[in-house]
Amino acid sequence: MKCRQKLVLLGSLASLLYAQQFKFNLDHLSAKASNVVDISLGGPLLQLGARFLDSKDPDQAAVKKMVSGLEGIYVKSFEFKMPGAWTMADLDAVRSQLKSPDWMKMVGYTSTADGENAEIYIRMEDKKINGVAVLVSGVKELTVVNIAGPVDLEALASLGGHFGVPKIVPPPKKK
Amino acid sequence: MDWLEQELKQALDRKDPATDFAERVRRRTRGDGFRTALWPQRWLAAAAVLMVMAGAGLGYRQYQGNQAKEQMMLAFRIAGEKVNHIQAQVKERTR
Numbered sequence: 719m720k721c722r723q724k725l726v727l728l729g730s731l732a733s734l735l736y737a738q739q740f741k742f743n744l745d746h747l748s749a750k751a752s753n754v755v756d757i758s759l760g761g762p763l764l765q766l767g768a769r770f771l772d773s774k775d776p777d778q779a780a781v782k783k784m785v786s787g788l789e790g791i792y793v794k795s796f797e798f799k800m801p802g803a804w805t806m807a808d809l810d811a812v813r814s815q816l817k818s819p820d821w822m823k824m825v826g827y828t829s830t831a832d833g834e835n836a837e838i839y840i841r842m843e844d845k846k847i848n849g850v851a852v853l854v855s856g857v858k859e860l861t862v863v864n865i866a867g868p869v870d871l872e873a874l875a876s877l878g879g880h881f882g883v884p885k886i887v888p889p890p891k892k893k
Numbered sequence: 894m895d896w897l898e899q900e901l902k903q904a905l906d907r908k909d910p911a912t913d914f915a916e917r918v919r920r921r922t923r924g925d926g927f928r929t930a931l932w933p934q935r936w937l938a939a940a941a942v943l944m945v946m947a948g949a950g951l952g953y954r955q956y957q958g959n960q961a962k963e964q965m966m967l968a969f970r971i972a973g974e975k976v977n978h979i980q981a982q983v984k985e986r987t988r
Contacts, residue, residue, distance in 0.1 A: 791969070825980070827982050829982070836982065874969075
């Protein structure tokens, strides 16, 4: 086997093992954070974990449904005690990778009142969602999520109503 | 010398082994007979090692699977919460 073929084979193997669709570059924030969640689950670990999910448990059954076909799920979430621990450059370093033609911004909002900013990006392949990126930043919080693979966003949002966390429904508008 | 002493002398008298005795001993110790005597012990030891290794492997796989499951549940909880929150905020703003 020629050297180039070996490299291609190694590259494809590596991509199978590591399916993250963009880089997070946020490790330097860990030291400043009071609470850090760092999850990096590639395909094989994801499928292994899925085998341990209990279909009788409604939360786990909902996750089990979503996991089949996924290539990976990657989460970095920081909570800070003091404001100003993260900078706009940290967020921009992630955001700059989520550009057309691979990615498109699906929805986003900014709240100047509480300094919150949130965005959802999707990655399309053959007219189907093949990846989701979620960026949420607050004064004392920064969360980046990448779900690699076919994702049902409605099903994902409905998970917000599981796990004992009440689903957020906007209050009816006053007449 | 009475008959008892005679008997004892004969019984305890030094005797040379047969001429092929040394060769027979050598053959037994390196031959199949000697090896087959140790086979069951060796196989048992190997089987025990394999069983311990398989058990440890299964245990580690179980641990790894449970860890992955816990991480997966946490990841989906965070992702679900965020997406749900964003959708609710956007819906509220666009009404």
